Amino acid sequence: MSLLLLLGPLVMAVSALAMHLHPPARAHWHLRLPELASLVALAAGALAALDLVVSGPSTGALLGVGPIGVSARIDLVSVAMTLTVAFVGWVVLRFSRVALDGETRQPAFMGWMAATIAGVLLLVGAGNAVQLAVGWVATGATLHRLLLFYPDRPRARRAARKKALSGLVASAALLIAVGLLVGGMGTSDIATINAMAQAGDGPGLLWLVALMLALAAIFKSALVPTHGWLTEVMEAPTPVSALLHAGVVNAGGFLLIRFADVLVAAPGVLAVLALVGGFSALLGAAVALTQPAVKTALAWSTCAQMGFMVLQCGLALFPLALLHIVAHSLYKAHAFLASGDAVREVAKIRRPGPVAVPNLLAVARSFGLALALYFVVGLAFGITSKPPQTIALGAILIFGVVYLIAQGLADLAPRALTWRTVGLSIMATIAYFALQQGATLAAAGTLPAPPPPDGLIWATIVLALGSFALAAVAQTTFPLWAGHPATAGLRVHLMNGLYINAVSDRLMGRWTPKTGAEQ
C-alpha cells in the first residue's frame, strides 16, 4: 500500500507523455486518457484513505539513493490533498476535452494540464522533502507552459513573466529550506523532520528554515504584495484558471501545513505569516468587491482566501487551514468553470427588486444575534475547552454571518425573508462548527495543536479580531457609506489594487522608454 500515492502522479505523467508523443486527432478518444488517468489517481487516493483509516499514518520506503528519491506519505494531509487535486483534475480535464475541441494545440494543452496535475500530486503525496521540492518546481514549470498557451498575447507573456519571477523566488526559498533541513537533520523524511522539530531536536537554523518555508509559501500562494501574476493570468483558457486557483496556488498553504511542526518551533515566523495572511485577506477581499469583471473578481477573491488560509496557519490552526484549502478548491474550481453564467447571474440579481438596506440599528441587532448564535452553537460544540486561537477564528467567521442576518433584518425586508436568512445563518454556523470539529479531530496526532498563547500570539489574535470586526462592520453598513463622495477615492485606489501591480509593471520596465522601439 505504501506506493499507492505514487501511482497517481505516475499515470498522470504517462498520460501527459502520451499526449506529447502521439498527439491524438481532433475528437479522438485518446483525448480522454488524461481524464482516465485522473480517475486512477482518484481511486488510488480513495484506497490510500482506506489504508489510513485501517492502519493509520505511514510513510512508504524511499526508492532512491540516500535522502534523494521517491516515497509516499499516507496521512490526513496527503490523502485529503490527493483526493481534492485528483477530483478537481478530473473535472478540469473533462471540461478541457470538450471546450478546447477545435484548438490545433489541444493535445499539447491536455498534456501540459496532465503534467501539472502530476506535479501537484507528486508534491502533495511526497514522503520526503526532496520529492516535495521536485514536485514544487515541476508544477511551476508545467504551469508556465499553460499560461503561455497563447504565446502571441502580450498580456499573457507579461503575466507569465511575473509568475515565473515569483516562482523563482518561491523555488529558491524552498530549495534553501530543504537543503538546510536535509543537511541539518540528516534525513529527508518529512514525518521524521516534523517529529524531530516537535521534540526540539532540530538544527540550530530551524528558524531560518521556517522563514524560508514561509517565504516560499507567500510567493507561491500569491499573497499581497506578490499577487500581481495571479490577478492577471486570465490570459489562458478557463480550465487553466480553474486548475491554477483550485489546485496549484494553494501549494504554499500545503507547504506550511506539511511542515507544521517546523513552523510551530518558530513563533516569530508564525506571527509574520498571520500578519501577511491577514493583510492579504482583507485587502484582497476589499479589492474583489470593486471588480466589474467576473474572473478578475474571482482572482482577487483567491488572493484573499489564500491570505485567510495563511492567517490560519499563522495562528497554528493547521487542520482548519487544510479544511479551508479543500473547501476553497472545490468552490473556486466551480466558480471559474461556471463563470460564463455571469451574464445570467447579473440579470437574475436585479429581477426580484432592489436589495433592502439595513440601517445601523438592524446592523447592531445582527451583531447581537450572530454572537448569541455563536455562543449557543459554540457551547453545543464544547467551545469552552478550545484554545483561544480557535475561538478567535470562530468569531471572525461569525462576523461574516452577521452580514447574512443583516440582509434579512433590513426594514424593507419582508418577514418571510428575515426568517429564511436567520435559518440560513443557523445552518451555516452549524455546518462551519461541524466541519471545523471534524477537521480538528481527524488531524489529531498528524498536525500539531496550537501552542498556549503567549504575548505575541495574544497580540496577533487581538489584531486579527479587531481588523476583521472593523471590516465586518464596514461591510454590513456598506450601502450607508459607499456612495459618500469621500469614499470615491478609496474605491478608485482599491479598484487599482492599491497600484501594487502598476508599480511592478514599472519595475519590470513596461513603461520604460525604449529607443528606436517599434511595434
Place this chain on the structure above:
Amino acid sequence: MNGHISWNGQVLELFAAAEQAMRQVPPAFPLEATVAVNPWLGQVEEDRVIAAARMARAGGGRMVLPRDTVAAMIETGEVTQADLSDAAAAHGLSAADLRRAATQPASPRPALWTVAELAQDETGVDWPAFVEERISHWAAAQFDRGQAFWPAPATGAWVSWRAYASRDLTSGLAGLSGFAERVQALPTDARAAFAEACAALDLSDRAAPLYFHRLLVTLSGWAQYARHLSWTAERDGGRDTTLFELLTIRLQWEAALMDQGGAARRRAWAALMDDYARPVEPDADLLLDLALQEAVDRSGERRLADTLSDGTAPAPAEQPAIQAALCIDVRSERLRRSLETVDPAIATIGFAGFFGLPIRHRAHASDTVEARAPVLLSPGIDTRSSTSVREDTSARVRLRTIRAWGRFKRAAVSAFAFVEAAGPVYVGKLLRDALGFAGASGDEAAPSLDMPLAQRIGSAEGILRAMSLTDGFSRLVLVCGHGASVTNAPHASALQCGACGGFAGDVNARLLAALLNEDAVRAGLGDKGITIPTDTRFVAGLHDTVSDEVRLFDDALPDSHRPELVRLRTALAQAAALTRTERARALPRGAADSLAQRGRDWSELRPEWGLAGCSGFIAAPRARTTGRDLGGRVFLHDYDWRQDRDAATLELILTAPVVVASWIALQYHGSAVAPDSFGAGNKLLHNVVGGIGVLEGNGGTLRPGLPWQSVHDGEQLGHVPSRLVVAVDAPEEMILRVLDKHPKVRALFDNGWLTLVALDDAGTIGRRYRDGAWEDRNLPAARVSVAA
C-alpha cells in the same frame, strides 16, 4: 445644463464633426438580451467600396474575406470563372487581373495614427495600449450592471470619469506625470472639456470627422455600447450623450500626450491632420479585395438560384390538416422542411418570430421589463406572466433569499465563512455540472395581454394580413417561436430569437395563439373580412434550436382537437429527429442523439451554429420553396403579392424583416472577416464584464459581436460571408415603388450591402436589381452597366 455657454463657429463645426463620427459607430446591445447589429450600420448610406476604405483608415478592420480564402474557394470550384468575370466586370476590372490578385497578398492598410501612436513612435512606450487599458478600467465599472459589489457612483460618463481619473495614480506611475491634476482642472461640462481638448490639439474641422471616428474605433466595444444607449434613446424619442462624453474622454488623453511631447510631435501631428482631412478614396488594391468578395457573393447568389431552379416544385396540398407558423429564422427552414416531409398534410408558414406583438414583458416574480420585439421597434404593449399575488410574493422571497446567500458568498468578511461552511457542497455541484445533470427550468406561467378589445382586434387583423393568412385556416394552427437551451454561455442571447429582442419566442407565440382563440377577437375579425372557422384552434409552441424538440403549450386546447394534436406531436417528433440528423453533420463531434445534451454541457463552446451560414431571404408563398433543400441558410417569409393590393405588406417586409436579416447576415460577416473589430474573440478566454459583455482575457476593451467559435469550427469558417440575397416574389415595378418610398432601404441595395432579385413566374430567380433598374443575371455585367 450650461445653456449659457456660447460656442464660436469653429467649435460648432467640431460638434457637428463629432456627431458625424458618432453616427459611424454601430450600436452593441448588452449580452443580457443581445441582438445582431450590422457592424457597418454607420456606413450603409455610402458605397461598400468607400466604406471599406473609410474603415481601413479609421482602423475598423477589413470588410471582406482574406484573399487566400477566396483563392481556396476558386481552387475548389466554389467560386467559378463566371463568378469572377461577373465580379470583375461589376468593378470595372479584368477577370484575369482579379484571378491573379487572389493569389497575391493584399498590401497592408494601416490605420491613421492618433497622438497616442505618435507618442509611442517617439518614446517606445505603448501609449495606445495604456490609454485603452485606463479607459477600459474605468468604463467596465461605469457600465457595470451589477457584477461588482461596490459599484461606481451612478452618474454620467464624463462626471464619473473625471472623478476617477483625477484620483487614479496609475498614469503617474507609468510616466505621464500630472495627468490626474490635469483632469482635476478640467471643466465639469463635457462640451467645454471637448472644446478645450480640440483647442489644445489645434484640431482643424476638416480633419475632425475621420479623426473622431478613429478615436471611437480605438474604444471598440465601449463606444459601441455607448452608441446603443443613444441609438435606443433616439428610437424612443430621447437623447443620450454618453458616446459624446466617451469621445471627450479619449480626447483628453490625446491632448495630454500632445502636451507631453515637444515640437517634433506637434509637427508630426500637423502632417497627420492633413491625412485625416483628405477625402476617403479606395485604392486599386482595395478595389481588388472588394471585387474578390463580390465574386464570392455572386457564387452564393448562383447557388441559391440553382437550388430554386432545380427540378419542379411539388404542388401544394389541397387543404392542409394542420398549419404551422414558424419564425423566419434560418434555423426554422430545416424543421419546416422536415415537418412537411414527414407529414405532407402539414403546411408551414414563415413569419417574424415576435408574431407582430412588440411587447414589454414582465416575467413571474420579476421587476425587469424585457423588450421582446425587434430592436427597430419601440415596444409598446405591456404584458406579464399571469400568476397570483401570493405566488408572486413567495417566489420573490425565495429569489431574495438566494440573492442574500449569493451576497454572503461574495462580501468581504463573509466570503471566508462561506467557504468554510459551504465549500464542501461544491463536490456535488462539480459532479452535477461535469456530468451535465443540471435540470431544465420549469414552465413559466401563461402570459397575459392587457389591451382593449378594439386594439386586440386591430392587432390580430394586422398580424394575419402581414402573414398572408386570411383564409384557408386548418383545424389546428401551430404558432411556434424558438429559443436555445444552453448553459454557461455568455452569448446565450445571441442564439435566441432576434425578432424577440434576444429572448426566446415562447411568450409572443403564446400571446398570439391566445389572442386568436378569443371569441370576441374572432367576431371582430369577421367584421373586417377575416373569418376564422369556429373549429379552428391555435396552439403555441417553442422550438428548441439546440435539440430541435418543440414544446407545445396545449393546456387550453379542447378535447375535440386531440386527434390533430396527436398527429402534430408525432410529426414534430419525427421532424426533430430528421432535422437533428441533418444538423449533426455540420457540428464538430455532432451526433444526432447527443445534440440535446450539448445544451446542458457547461464545457460545450459550439452547442449549435446559430444563424451561421445565412445567405438568403425569400419573401414568397411557401409553395415556391417547398421540398427544396435550402440547408438552413435562408430566411423564409411567407408573402403573396396578389393579396397585397397597396403593397403595404411588401413595404413592411422590406423595411423590417429584411433589415433585421441584413443585420444578422452582416454581423456574422463582420465577426468572420474582422474578428478584432467586430468579433467577441476566443470563448476560452472570455471574462464577462459588468453583466453586459466580455473582455478577452485580462483586459482590453469590451468585445462586441460574435465569438470566434461561433463563426469558425476550428479548421475553417463556419460562416462563409456572402452577401445576403433578398429574393422577392412580386412584380418588379411593385418592388421599385416600395424602394422609392424608402430611400434608406434602397441604399442597402444600391450601395452593395445586399443583393435584391425578383422571383420569376417559374419560381426561380429572375432579374437582379441594380441602381433603380433590373438587369438580367446572366448577361455580362459590363454590358449591362453600359446599357444602364
